[in-house]
Amino acid sequence: MTDIDQQFAQAQADVTQLSERxxxxxxxxxxxxxxQASIGDVEGDKPGFTDIAGKYKYEAWAALQGTPANDAKARYVELVESLKRGEVA
Structure with missing residues (x-):
C-alpha cells in the first residue's frame, strides 16, 4: 500500500469521526x-429530474472526469484534514 493509499484510508476513517457534520x-x-479516487470517471446515465440528490451527486462526480485517482485521493485527504481543523463547513 502506497503512502497516499494509507492517507486516503485514514481520511475515510477520520471523516466518520468529525465533530460537526x-x-x-x-x-x-x-x-x-x-x-473519482476509488472508481474513476463517472459511470452510468445521469439521474432524471425526479432524483435531485442523485443528479447533484452525478454532476459533482462528472466534474472530476479525467482526474487521476492519486490526485483525487490527495484532494480528499486535504479536504478531510481541513474539516478536522474546522476550516471548512
Missing part, C-alpha cells in the same frame, strides 16, 4: 472525490 456542498465534494 459538513454542509451539503462539502459532502458533495467528499462524495465526488471519493468516487
Amino acid at each position: 459538513p454542509g451539503n456542498l462539502t459532502l458533495l465534494r467528499l462524495y465526488a472525490l471519493f468516487k
Whole structure:
C-alpha cells in the first residue's frame, strides 16, 4: 500500500469521526472525490429530474472526469484534514 493509499484510508476513517457534520456542498465534494479516487470517471446515465440528490451527486462526480485517482485521493485527504481543523463547513 502506497503512502497516499494509507492517507486516503485514514481520511475515510477520520471523516466518520468529525465533530460537526459538513454542509451539503462539502459532502458533495467528499462524495465526488471519493468516487473519482476509488472508481474513476463517472459511470452510468445521469439521474432524471425526479432524483435531485442523485443528479447533484452525478454532476459533482462528472466534474472530476479525467482526474487521476492519486490526485483525487490527495484532494480528499486535504479536504478531510481541513474539516478536522474546522476550516471548512
